[in-house]
Amino acid sequence: MIVPSLFLGAMFGGAFGIIANVFYPGITAGPRAYALVGMGAVFAGTVRAPLTAILILFEIH
Numbered sequence: 001m002i003v004p005s006l007f008l009g010a011m012f013g014g015a016f017g018i019i020a021n022v023f024y025p026g027i028t029a030g031p032r033a034y035a036l037v038g039m040g041a042v043f044a045g046t047v048r049a050p051l052t053a054i055l056i057l058f059e060i061h
Contacts, residue, residue, distance in 0.1 A: 005046040006039045006060075013038020036061060 017034025036057060044053035 002043065002047075005042045009039035009042030010035040011038075012042070 014031045014035035016038065017029070017031030020028040020034065021031060039060075040050075040053045040057045043056065044050040047053070
């Protein structure tokens with residue numbers, strides 16, 4: 001349950017980061033930052049524990 005949500009969040013966040021960098025190259029962060037945010041958002045929504053998601057992402061990064 002944890003690993004698929006992290007993977008899907010990273011893929012969706014990274015894809016959004018790539019698209020954001022295409023349209024706004026000098027303004028946005030890199031796709032890796034969007035991937036981390038996507039991982040945290042999907043994981044927090046899945047387990048309904050946002051603080052746990054933040055701590056796990058700090059451990060991963």
